[in-house]
Amino acid sequence: xxxxxxxxxxxxxxxxxxxxxxxxxxxxxxxxxxxxxxxxxxxxxxxxxxxxxxxxxxxxxxxxxxxxxxxxxxxxxxxxxxxxxxxxxxxxxxxxxxxxxxxxxxxxxxxxxxxxxxxxxxxxxxxxxxxxxxxxxxxxxxxxxxxxxxxxxxxxxxxxxxxxxxxxxxxxxxxxxxxxxxxxxxxxxxxxxxxxxxxxxxxxxxxxxxxxxxxxxxxxxxxxxxxxxxxxxxxxxxxxxxxxxxxxxxxxxxxxxxxxxxxxxxxx
Amino acid sequence: xxxxxxxxxxxxxxxxxxxxxxxxxxxxxxxxxxxxxxxxxxxxxxxxxxxxxxxxxxxxxxxxxxxxxxxxxxxxxxxxxxxxxxxxxxxxxxxxxxxxxxxxxxxxxxxxxxxxxxxxxxxxxxxxxxxxxxxxxxxxxxxxxxxxxxxxxxxxxxxxxxxxxxxxxxxxxxxxxxxxxxxxxxxxxxxxxxxxxxxxxxxxxxxxxxxxxxxxxxxxxxxxxxxxxxxxxxxxxxxxxxxxxxxxxxxxxxxxxxxxxxxxxxxxxxxxxxxxxxxxxxxxxxxxxxxxxxxxxxxxxxxxxxxxxxxxxxxxxxxxxxxxxxxxxxxxxxxxxxxxxxxxxxxxxxxxxxxxxxxxx
Numbered sequence: 001x002x003x004x005x006x007x008x009x010x011x012x013x014x015x016x017x018x019x020x021x022x023x024x025x026x027x028x029x030x031x032x033x034x035x036x037x038x039x040x041x042x043x044x045x046x047x048x049x050x051x052x053x054x055x056x057x058x059x060x061x062x063x064x065x066x067x068x069x070x071x072x073x074x075x076x077x078x079x080x081x082x083x084x085x086x087x088x089x090x091x092x093x094x095x096x097x098x099x100x101x102x103x104x105x106x107x108x109x110x111x112x113x114x115x116x117x118x119x120x121x122x123x124x125x126x127x128x129x130x131x132x133x134x135x136x137x138x139x140x141x142x143x144x145x146x147x148x149x150x151x152x153x154x155x156x157x158x159x160x161x162x163x164x165x166x167x168x169x170x171x172x173x174x175x176x177x178x179x180x181x182x183x184x185x186x187x188x189x190x191x192x193x194x195x196x197x198x199x200x201x202x203x204x205x206x207x208x209x210x211x212x213x214x215x216x217x218x219x220x221x222x223x224x225x226x227x228x229x230x231x232x233x234x235x236x237x238x239x240x241x242x243x244x245x246x247x248x249x250x251x252x253x254x255x256x257x258x259x260x261x262x263x264x265x266x267x268x
Numbered sequence: 269x270x271x272x273x274x275x276x277x278x279x280x281x282x283x284x285x286x287x288x289x290x291x292x293x294x295x296x297x298x299x300x301x302x303x304x305x306x307x308x309x310x311x312x313x314x315x316x317x318x319x320x321x322x323x324x325x326x327x328x329x330x331x332x333x334x335x336x337x338x339x340x341x342x343x344x345x346x347x348x349x350x351x352x353x354x355x356x357x358x359x360x361x362x363x364x365x366x367x368x369x370x371x372x373x374x375x376x377x378x379x380x381x382x383x384x385x386x387x388x389x390x391x392x393x394x395x396x397x398x399x400x401x402x403x404x405x406x407x408x409x410x411x412x413x414x415x416x417x418x419x420x421x422x423x424x425x426x427x428x429x430x431x432x433x434x435x436x437x438x439x440x441x442x443x444x445x446x447x448x449x450x451x452x453x454x455x456x457x458x459x460x461x462x463x464x465x466x467x468x469x470x471x472x473x474x475x476x477x478x479x480x481x482x483x484x485x486x487x488x489x490x491x492x493x494x495x496x497x498x499x500x501x502x503x504x505x506x507x508x509x510x511x512x513x514x515x516x517x518x519x520x521x522x523x524x525x526x527x528x529x530x531x532x533x534x535x536x537x538x539x540x541x542x543x544x545x546x547x548x549x550x551x552x553x554x555x556x557x558x559x560x561x562x563x564x565x566x567x568x569x570x571x572x573x574x575x576x577x578x579x580x581x582x583x584x585x586x587x588x589x590x591x592x593x594x595x596x597x598x599x600x601x602x603x604x605x606x607x608x609x610x611x612x613x614x615x616x617x618x619x620x621x622x623x624x625x626x627x628x629x
Contacts, residue, residue, distance in 0.1 A: 048522045074524030081522075087514040089569040094511075101512055102524030108508020108572070154523070 001026045001190035002047075002077075002158045007056035009039075009046045016042045018214045019056070024190040026157065029181060031201035032194045033226075034211030035235050040194040043211070044160045047192070048079045061157050074102035078151035080161040083143035088136020095135050095146050096121055099153030114153075121152035124187075125179060141172030148179065152187070159183075161193035165200060173197075177204040202226050202250040210234055226250040294567045298580035302359075305587035309355040310347060312591060314599065317343055317351075353486045357548060358590045359583040360489065360496045361482070362555055364545035366582015368538035369556025370563070370575045371503045374510035375534050376441055383542040383556040386448030386535070387425040390455035392546045395421020397459045397473045401466045414476065415483070415491075415547040422543035425451060430535070439531055441517070479552035480603025482590070488548045499541030500579055506534055507572030514569075552605045554612040555582050555589075562619050585612075 002024040009017040017039045024030045032040050045051045047058055049070060058065050060076040068076075078099070086095070099121070100114040110118075122128045125145045130138070135146055144164055151159055161180060165173040181204055184191045195201040201208050202222040209219040210226075212234040218225045228241045231252060238255040257263055311317050317325075321339050325347055365383050372381040384390070399417035429451050433444040463473050509530040512520045521527045546552075560578040567573060586604070589611065593602040 045518070050518050050521055070521045070526050071524040074522060077522075079519070079522040081519055085516070087569065089564075090511075090514070094570065098512060098515070098523060101508070104508065106509065107505055108511070150523075 001061060002192060003057075003059040004047065005057050005059075007043075007046060007058065008054045009042055009051060010054050011051075015054075016214050017046065020211075020214075020216055022209055022216065022219055024158070024192050026188040026190050027185050028206045029184050029191045029193065029204060030207050030209060031205035032192065032209045032211060033196070033198055033201050034217075037213075038211040038234075039214045040211055041162060044079065044162050044192075044194060048077055048160055049073050071102050074154065074156070076156055077158045077160060078154035078156040080144075080147045080151045080159060080164055082163055082166055083140055083147055084167070086135050086143055086147070088134060090135055091131065092122070092127055092133050092135060092138070092146055092149075093118065093131040096127075096149045096153050099150040099155075102154065117155055118153050121149040124152055124183060125149040139172070141168050141175060144168065144172070144176050145179065148176070148183070152183065157189060159189050159191045159193075161191065163194050163196055165195065165197060173200065180204070198226055198231070198250075198252045202252070203244065203247065222250055223248075226252060294563075294573065294577055295580070298577055298584065301584045302580055302587075305584045305591075306355055306359065309358065309587045309591055310351040313346070313351060313594065315342070315346055317347065322347065350484060353489050354482065354484055354590075355587065356486075356489045357482055357492065358586050360492050361545040361549045361552065362583040362586025363500060363579045364496045364541045364582070365552060365556040365586070366559040367500045367503050367575055367579035368542045369582070370560035370571070370578035371506065371510065371534055371538045372556070373560050374513060374571050374574070375531065375538075376445065377514060377516075378445075379561070380557075382553075383538065384452075384551070384553075386429050386444060386539070387452045387455065388422045388539055388542045389546060389551045390452040390459070391425025392418040392422040392543060393477050393551055394455040394459045394462075395419070395424075396476050396547075396550070397462050400473050400476070401462045412491075415488070419543055419547035421455075422539070422546060425455065426535075426539045426543070438528060439535075441531075444535075475603050476550045477605075478603035479550040479605030479608070480601075482549040482604065492544050492548050495540050495544035499537045499544070502533060502537035503541070504576045504579065506530070506537070507570070507575050509534070510571035510575070514571075550603070550605065552586065552608055554605075554608040554616075555586055558612050558616045558619075559585050561616065565619060 004023065005021045007017055007020040008015065020043065022030070032043060034040055042051070046053050049065070049068075053066060063076065065073050065076050097110055097114065097118045100110055100118065101108065103114065104110060119128070122131055125148050127142070127145055127149055130142065135143060138146065148164075159180075164176050164180065168176065177200060180191055180193065183189060193205075195205070205222060207220055208222050208225040210217045210230060217234050218230050226241060227250070228239055231239050231241070236259050238257045238261060240253040240255050241250050242253065243249070244251050307319055307322065311319050311322050321343065325339065325343060329348070368383040369381075372383060372385055373379060375381070376385065378385075395417040396414045398421070399414045429444065429447045430439070432451075433439055433447040435443070459473075459477075463470055509525060512523055512525045513527070513530065515523065517527050520530075542556075559581045560574060563574055563577045563581055567577060586608070589607040590604050592611065593604040593607045596602055596607070
């Protein structure tokens, strides 16, 4: 569904992404992980067209999107940003309806189909009961769901989630990721999400892409990618990886040693 | 991908939303206020014209009926040659300031933004004072020397600020505001310098800078109308784009808005509108700041309603301020900018205090 090939992005002379190639299938969740500055957020910004790519191709459903106008592109790719600094005075319904922008004219007059999809998106995200509430009154987790609803209303085959669990507590983290998982399989959307938390990536993603310094270090099933070898190389700090007691997915434990393999306080 | 049909319970939701969107009350309230303020503006003055008589004068003029006029001949002249054109220009100016103020607050996502944020006022002021200082030959432009100079000053400022702030094909908002503020300081300093040099014109220039030169007659109305009407039309039609911009430029583009194009359209429309209005009445502060905020507190943050309601509200507010300016020290007429600041600031503080909710979206 989403195919990225040889994507290269640079800010001036500084190359941030070097020939990234990956693809996400309908109904699949791909997590992109990697250290700070590896280019995770840049990937989302480049794919969504906010920053230009120096080279490479981005195809959605076989269609090359880099040459499309912002309006046309927004019919193929929807972004779920982090829920920070959302305009608080709009209602949940109004905020979700904004997702219909790529299908509305300059006047932004919504029709029956726009209201229908907005309602559908609210139901899918368990927000139907909160439709008339102001976004500013909601918790961080609920606001993140509103942004997911907005992206669903945008009716695109691909969703791009930018660290959707940042600033959320444990319950809301699993809430939003479970929802994303369910939406991927129920609506057959292809989901690419940047995740900082390797344990959550291992638990919720079908596949994990590990970025390091702008290049793809490894991509594949969580068990194959989130190994102590890969992680030690990418994060430059030793870790222990154990299987999840219930699912067998990789759990990453800090090892306590620094990059030179030394403890600061513990013997042996 | 394909959504299922909605459950029946959510039909209520849509009805609610539809009702919320088609609410006409705010428009009616504002239209009534405007009609009332307009009637008062034409009726009140050194010669009082009772509203009933006023209605008959207008009716007979509109219908062209040969009714036997039961009012003095002078009433007709006062209404058609003095009061109506004056009120019309005040309406256009107030509407321009209210509408473009709302658009600028939305575009810059800044509660402090007003129509003068990127230098329209200081550019116009410099143009006007320059024209007064060099005693622009009145033979060529007649009474329009100052307005034309002010309009050119405003347009040149916007053009300059726009060019300076542009990076490749983008127009970073912060750069635009900073360039506007820097250029404003420069133009204001130059204006002050010119005023110091030509002390005999000082009073006139000061009055202009305080909005004390609303011109009379129909001609200014006809000259200003196209700019203000077209500009406001564009702004009123841009409510949705302003709503989308509230999520920030990056999200706005990801939501499918052509952000750079939308910004260019909004800046051009708001600046032209303001420049034309300011050229014929001087710099009137506070209307463009207060009216959109008051509308937002009363009727919510949706720019599809905020822009047209601020346009109506701006017109009413300036009509009332203008009435006060004419009445407070009658027969002397105060610069209306003094009234908008004197009455507007406390009123706004009161509104701000009364609204307990967070009002800026």
